[in-house]
Every structure is written in structure tokens, then in C-alpha cells.
Amino acid sequence: MTEQDGAPQSDFIREIIENDLKTGKHGGIATRFPPEPNGYLHIGHAKSVCLNFGIAAQYNGTCNLRMDDTDPAGESLEFVESIQNDIRWLGFDWEDRLFFASDYFEQLYQFAVTLIKKGKAYVCDLNADEIRTYRGTLTEPGKNSPHRDRPVEENIDLFARMRAGEFEDGTHVLRAKIDMASPNITLRDPVVYRIKRSGHYRIGDGWVIYPMYDFAHCLSDSIEKITHSICTLEFENNRPLYDWFVNELIEGPRPRQIEFARLNLSYTMLSKRRLIELVEGRLVGGWDDPRMPTVAGMRRRGYTPEAIREFCARIGVAKNDNLVDIALLEHCVRDDLNERAPRAMAVLRPLKVIIDNYPEEQVEEIDCPIHPQKPEMGTRKVPFSRIIYIENDDFMENPPKKYKRLGPGREVRLRNSYVIRLDSTKKNESTGEVMELHCTYDPDTRNAAPSDGRKVEGVIHWVSAEHAIPATVRLYDRLFKVADPAGADAEFATLLNPESLETIHGCYVESSLASAQPEDRYQFERLGYFCADRKDTSPARPVFNRIVSLRDSWAKIAK
RNA sequence: UGGGAGAUCGUUCAACGGCAGGACAACGGACUCUGACUCCGUGAAUCGAGGUUCAAAUCCUCGUCUCCCAGCCA
Numbered sequence: 001m002t003e004q005d006g007a008p009q010s011d012f013i014r015e016i017i018e019n020d021l022k023t024g025k026h027g028g029i030a031t032r033f034p035p036e037p038n039g040y041l042h043i044g045h046a047k048s049v050c051l052n053f054g055i056a057a058q059y060n061g062t063c064n065l066r067m068d069d070t071d072p073a074g075e076s077l078e079f080v081e082s083i084q085n086d087i088r089w090l091g092f093d094w095e096d097r098l099f100f101a102s103d104y105f106e107q108l109y110q111f112a113v114t115l116i117k118k119g120k121a122y123v124c125d126l127n128a129d130e131i132r133t134y135r136g137t138l139t140e141p142g143k144n145s146p147h148r149d150r151p152v153e154e155n156i157d158l159f160a161r162m163r164a165g166e167f168e169d170g171t172h173v174l175r176a177k178i179d180m181a182s183p184n185i186t187l188r189d190p191v192v193y194r195i196k197r198s199g200h201y202r203i204g205d206g207w208v209i210y211p212m213y214d215f216a217h218c219l220s221d222s223i224e225k226i227t228h229s230i231c232t233l234e235f236e237n238n239r240p241l242y243d244w245f246v247n248e249l250i251e252g253p254r255p256r257q258i259e260f261a262r263l264n265l266s267y268t269m270l271s272k273r274r275l276i277e278l279v280e281g282r283l284v285g286g287w288d289d290p291r292m293p294t295v296a297g298m299r300r301r302g303y304t305p306e307a308i309r310e311f312c313a314r315i316g317v318a319k320n321d322n323l324v325d326i327a328l329l330e331h332c333v334r335d336d337l338n339e340r341a342p343r344a345m346a347v348l349r350p351l352k353v354i355i356d357n358y359p360e361e362q363v364e365e366i367d368c369p370i371h372p373q374k375p376e377m378g379t380r381k382v383p384f385s386r387i388i389y390i391e392n393d394d395f396m397e398n399p400p401k402k403y404k405r406l407g408p409g410r411e412v413r414l415r416n417s418y419v420i421r422l423d424s425t426k427k428n429e430s431t432g433e434v435m436e437l438h439c440t441y442d443p444d445t446r447n448a449a450p451s452d453g454r455k456v457e458g459v460i461h462w463v464s465a466e467h468a469i470p471a472t473v474r475l476y477d478r479l480f481k482v483a484d485p486a487g488a489d490a491e492f493a494t495l496l497n498p499e500s501l502e503t504i505h506g507c508y509v510e511s512s513l514a515s516a517q518p519e520d521r522y523q524f525e526r527l528g529y530f531c532a533d534r535k536d537t538s539p540a541r542p543v544f545n546r547i548v549s550l551r552d553s554w555a556k557i558a559k
Numbered sequence: 560u561g562g563g564a565g566a567u568c569g570u571u572c573a574a575c576g577g578c579a580g581g582a583c584a585a586c587g588g589a590c591u592c593u594g595a596c597u598c599c600g601u602g603a604a605u606c607g608a609g610g611u612u613c614a615a616a617u618c619c620u621c622g623u624c625u626c627c628c629a630g631c632c633a
Contacts, residue, residue: 011572036633071632128631137629139560173631183562185629194631213633237563237628259564261626266570272633314582316572318565321626325570328583338596373596404594413592447592459592525593554594 008058011317013051013258017059017228026227026253029061033087033094034068034101034217037079037201040287040294041086043308043329044263044270050312051260052230053092064224065094069102070216072200080201082287086295091305101211101220102202108211109163111219111249112174112192116155120248121192122148123158124175131173134180135188141181142188148177162195165208169195176215178244186241190214218242221255229255232262233319263315264323267478267497268293269485274492283496284479290545291479291500301476302521302531302547307336323484330548337521337529337547342370345382345415345461346509346524346544348473350389352465353437355420358386363464366446368416380512384417387465389508391526394460395437397425402557404458406437412458415525419445419456461525468508471542473530475502509542516542526550 020026031052035045056063065087069075087094101108115121124145126134136142150158155174162172174193182188192215197208218241221229229242236259246254264270269278270293278284278292287294290301298308311332315324345368367379390406399407406412411421418441426436444451477500482488485495513522518534528549536543 015575034633038633068633073632131631132629135629137560138562141561142629170631185562188629191631196631210631212631217633231633233564234627235633239563261565314571316582318572320565320571322571325583328571331583334595343593372593402594415592417592419592449592456592458594461593523593523595526595527593528595550593550595552594557594 009054009313011260012319013228013230013260013317014055014058016258017055020227021059028227029056029059030064030225030227031056031061031230032064032066032221032224032226034066034220035083036068036071037076037083038071038074039079039272039276040082040296042270042272042275042292042294043265043268043298043311044293046090046295046308047263047312047315047317048230048232049087049090049092050309051317053087053094054313055228055230061227062097063092063094064097064099064226066099066101066220066224068213068217068220069100069200069202070211070213072196072198072210076201082296086299089299089305090295090308099220099224100202101216102200104216104220104223105203105207105211107223108216108219109209112159112211112215113156114249115176115192116159116174117152118248119152119177121174121176122150122155123162124148124173124189125171126173127170131191135185136180138185144180145175145189148189159193162193162209163207165197167195169197171195174209176241176244178241184237184240186214186237187244190241214238214241215245218245218255218257219249222246222250225253226255227253229257231257231259233259233321234262235259259319260317261319261322264321264484264486265293265329266323266326266483267480267485268326269480269492271486274486277492281493283493290474290476293479300534300545302519302529302545303333304336304521307333310336326478333548334529334551337523341521341523341529342377342380343368343372343525344380344510344513344522345463346471346473346507346513346527346530347389347391347461347463347468348475348504348507348527349392350506350508351392351395351437352435353388353390353420353439353462355386355388355439355441356423357440360386362386363467364417364446366417382416382510382512383464383467384414385464385466388414388462389465389468390414390437390460390462395422395434397434400558405460406458410458411454411456412460413445413456414441415459415461417446417462418442419450459526461527463508463510465508467511469511469514469542471507471509471513471544473504473507473544473546474533475504475546476500477502507544509544513542514539516544521547523550 033052053063124147134143173191175189178187180188193209288296288300364384365381368382370377395406420439420441424438425434479500481497516532521531529547530544533543
């Protein structure tokens with residue numbers, strides 16, 4: 001991990017914080033991660049989680065988890081729970097500081113009353129369309145609402161009656177009285193409270209009025225004594241409003257909003273709306289589909305929290321719009337798994353090999369290293385016998401020049417065991433397809449080079465036909481065909497990669513994998529990293545997800 | 560179009576007036592019982608035009624391009 005083996009992380013936000021610490025502006029640092037519980041967390045949220053919790057840890061501060069549940073539409077307990085699971089899984093801890101904006105509703109209401117009393121807010125009877133019209137445009141100033149100058153007492157009364165449920169949805173709103181001519185549209189008397197009778201997942205029908213983000217967020221930060229309120233770039237326009245509310249209503253130290261660029265990842269889509277579409281449109285299997293860029297999806301795919309954290313550290317934090325190459329994420333995953341994943345052999349597309357000169361009943365238990373570079377990880381027993389399966393594409397009838405594997409008359413090393421030579425093939429008479437390979441083995445080559453000094457370059461993996469365990473393997477590829485699906489103007493369903501999932505039945509894995517538990521990760525040698533699916537795998541029918549392939553320089557040569 | 564923000568190798572992040580650097584990607588090679596890993600090496604950038612300065616990616620001026628804002632979403 002970056003935090004462990006190198007310099008502490010640094011970026012423009014940490015510079016601001018260090019400066020604030022140095023000048024004594026704050027005694028301690030308090031951040032928060034404020035998701036709205038209306039969807040699952042994705043890798044973009046992970047960036048923010050790592051930033052907020054990472055900063056708290058680095059500067060000995062705290063990071064709160066706050067559900068920003070101010071709009072009941074779409075919010076649910078399922079999401080509250082998934083968010084907590086995902087953050088914990090990523091390796092962060094909010095201790096006893098789980099908060100809900102909805103718990104602040106009474107305080108927020110009182111803040112609103114204070115605003116009214118200061119003459120800085122009013123109840124407006126305009127409907128949504130009228131408010132939009134009155135707001136003006138980017139180039140033209142807005143017009144004042146006819147209700148803008150209502151007396152304070154009337155506003156207080158009306159606002160109380162809004163709360164009491166006397167008005168229909170959409171008939172009244174509370175607005176801040178700022179400046180209808182502001183070049184910053186955010187400041188043109190923004191709506192502060194609206195009436196919504198949809199029912200809230202936590203508080204039921206207790207409230208029929210709900211505060212807007214701009215009002216609730218900055219005040220929630222203030223209530224929690226957040227020092228640095230870190231959010232994404234699209235809130236830059238809202239910062240003056242953030243400061244306006246805080247300045248009107250909060251005494252003493254105030255939180256400071258800082259914006260950074262959200263993550264964009266090539267070949268994926270990170271907008272919550274799009275992810276909801278994928279899930280609800282059944283374009284994927286669910287929020288935790290291994291192709292999804294959600295934390296739950298990546299977990300199910302087999303990504304490690306360490307790899308995700310490392311990725312978040314490496315992409316950095318800045319204010320530039322970006323499109324990070326997904327190859328970097330894959331690199332982080334390989335880098336982590338290469339260190340820790342036990343090795344195993346699995347054959348995805350089996351081709352039967354009969355070793356004619358190997359004794360019929362003989363079985364050898366071969367000790368294979370669990371990790372060739374880490375002898376301390378020990379060994380595992382892998383049975384070897386006369387009939388084995390090898391990978392179908394480790395044989396070619398007419399191999400090209402640089403091909404190192406099996407072909408007629410060629411020799412190849414069976415990983416961790418003998419050198420074999422291909423003598424003949426048996427074909428399906430009607431299709432011409434090669435069904436069986438007949439080989440002879442060189443008994444002197446187990447754990448040894450051929451005694452006559454001949455070089456055997458190719459090494460292939462295998463499993464013993466009699467001992468191997470049937471398994472299902474799912475191969476995953478990028479969900480989208482194009483690098484920047486969010487930027488493409490095509491219908492987004494047409495951008496999906498039809499080959500993002502390939503399920504292969506009839507695979508064989510070595511017998512030691514009988515004990516594989518859900519979420520166990522392995523390197524299937526020469527193939528990639530695989531993870532026993534946390535939901536679908538069973539001892540009777542193991543199911544492995546390909547997390548990421550190994551780098552494949554042969555694929556480039558072959559092209 | 561008003562306002563806000565941003566432009567540095569293919570991508571991403573640095574360089575805070577003093578030799579433009581790292582990572583990923585790419586390419587070449589070495590090693591190899593994983594065509595993996597590792598190691599060595601190569602190519603690759605300051606949006607443009609002026610100005611200030613001994614010295615500019617950095618400061619100034621004028622342009623250009625990109626992103627965000629006209630939800631009773633966040």
C-alpha cells in the first residue's frame with residue numbers, strides 16, 4: 001500500500017489542510033463522507049471515501065459517515081446498509097459517527113425559521129414552472145417573486161402550515177431571499193424547502209416538507225463541526241450559497257467547502273442515474289454484478305480493497321476533468337494479487353491428452369509451490385496420471401513461427417511435472433476437429449531439465465482427468481465497447497459490450513480447489529486471477545469469476 | 560450568450576520564477592518450469608500569441624478550447 005511504503009499522500013486539498021493546521025485555523029480536522037442512500041457506491045465514491053477517511057487518518061482527525069437523505073424519492077434502507085458494508089469492506093471505520101441528515105430535520109427547520117425572522121427567507125406560492133420562468137436565464141436576470149416581500153409573521157405562519165401539511169405538494173416553497181439578478185443562478189432566491197408527501201424511508205410521514213441540498217448540507221456540516229467539506233467540482237457554483245447560509249446562521253468556526261474532480265474511468269459509466277438504468281433495465285444482474293463499477297460489483301468480481309485503495313491513491317486528486325485508463329485499475333489489481341494469490345491450475349477449455357507410455361494405474365502426487373516466488377507459502381499436492389486435460393489453445397495443428405506450445409512432434413513442459421512430446425492426434429471424422437492428443441512423456445524430466453541438454457521452451461498447465469473437479473468459470477470483460485460511453489452521444493444500451501460476460505461450463509480445476517471458499521482468490525497459472533463467487537459457488541459446483549487476466553504479450557505477437 | 564472552473568507525455572498526477580519528473584500505457588531487450596512476475600532500456604508533453612525577467616509550465620495581457628450552472632435532485 002502506498003500509505004505504508006512511501007511518502008504520505010499529498011494533493012492540493014491536503015496542502016490546504018496542512019496550511020490550516022499550521023496557521024492554527026483549526027485545532028483538528030473533521031471530514032465527512034455524505035452519500036445519498038439512493039444507490040450503491042461505485043469506484044468514484046471510493047475515491048471520495050479514500051480521500052475523506054484518508055485525510056482524517058493522516059491528520060489525526062475524524063471522518064463521519066452521513067446519509068444525505070433529504071429527498072425521500074429513491075432512498076431506502078437497502079442502500080443505507082449497502083453503503084455501510086461497502087465502506088467497511090474498503091477498510092474504513094466511522095466508529096460511532098454514523099449520522100443522518102434526516103435526524104437534523106427539526107434543527108434545520110429552526111434554522112429556516114431563524115432565516116425567516118431575519119427577513120432572509122419567504123414562502124413563495126409560485127409553482128415550479130413559474131419559478132423557472134421568474135428565474136431568468138444564463139444571460140438575463142430573473143424577476144422577483146410577487147411574494148418576496150411578505151411580512152415575517154405571515155411567512156412564519158405559512159411555513160408552519162407547510163410543515164403541518166395544510167398545503168398540497170408543489171403549491172408552496174420556502175425560498176432564501178438573496179438576489180434574483182445574480183449572475184450566479186444558484187443565488188437567485190433558491191428554494192430551501194419543498195412539500196413532498198412521498199413518505200421517508202426512516203421517518204415515514206413525520207415530515208411533509210424537506211430541506212434542499214444547499215440548505216441541509218452546509219448546516220449538517222456545521223452541526224457536525226466539519227472543518228473541510230470536500231465535494232466534487234459541479235458544486236463549485238454552489239459554494240457561494242453554502243457560505244451564505246453558513247454566514248447567516250452559524251456562529252464561530254465554519255466549515256470550508258473544497259471541490260475536486262470526480263473520477264471518470266474508461267470503458268465504464270459512473271453516473272448513478274446510468275447505473276440505476278443498468279440495474280432496473282436488467283442489463284446486468286444487479287448492483288453487485290461483477291461487471292459493475294460498484295464497490296459491491298468489484299468485490300464480487302474479486303477485486304481487493306487494497307487494490308482499490310492503491311488505485312485511488314495513484315490517480316491523485318486535482319481539479320482537472322479526467323478519464324482515467326481502466327488499465328491502471330487492472331494494474332493495481334494484478335500487482336496486489338500477484339503478491340498474495342495462491343497459484344493453482346485450471347483448464348477452461350479442455351483438450352484430452354493421453355500419455356501412452358505412462359503406467360495406466362499410476363498416480364503421482366506432485367508437490368507444487370503455492371507461490372513460486374514465495375516458498376514460505378508452502379506447497380500443495382497435485383495428482384498426475386495418464387490422462388490429463390490441457391488448454392485447447394495450448395495445441396495447434398499448424399503452429400505459427402513463434403508458437404512455443406504443443407504441435408505435431410513438438411515437446412512441451414507440463415507445469416511442475418514432465419516434458420511430453422505429441423505423437424499423434426485423434427480427430428472427429430466428420431468435423432475434422434482434434435479430439436485427443438497422444439503423447440509420450442520423458443520420465444527423467446520431473447523437476448529436471450532433459451538430460452541430453454535439449455531445450456524445451458514452452459510450459460503449459462494441465463489437470464489430471466480423473467482427479468480434476470468440474471467447475472464453471474465466468475470470463476468478464478469491460479461493460480462498454482467505447483472508452484468514453486458517458487461522452488458518446490449514442491443510445492447507451494447500444495454501447496454495451498455484448499461480450500462482457502462469457503460463462504464457460506465444463507471447466508476443470510485441480511483437486512486442491514475443492515476447499516475453495518466463497519471469495520477465495522487464486523491465480524490460475526497462465527490464465528489470470530480468479531475468485532470463487534461469493535454467492536454462486538458451492539463445493540458441489542464451484543463457480544469462479546475471472547477478476548482480471550494475466551498480461552498477455554503472446555496475444556500481441558499473435559496479432 | 561452571463562457566471563464559475565480547468566488546460567503539462569497516449570492517460571493521469573507532479574514541478575509553487577531556477578535542469579519539465581513519476582506512474583500507467585506503448586515499444587525494444589534480458590531472464591523464465593506461468594508468453595506471468597522481475598530487471599534493463601527507448602520513444603513521448605507545457606493550448607496559442609505577445610510581454611515582464613539573467614531565467615517562465617509557473618507572473619502579466621489578449622485569444623482558443625473543454626467542463627459546470629437556468630430541478631421543488633444531490
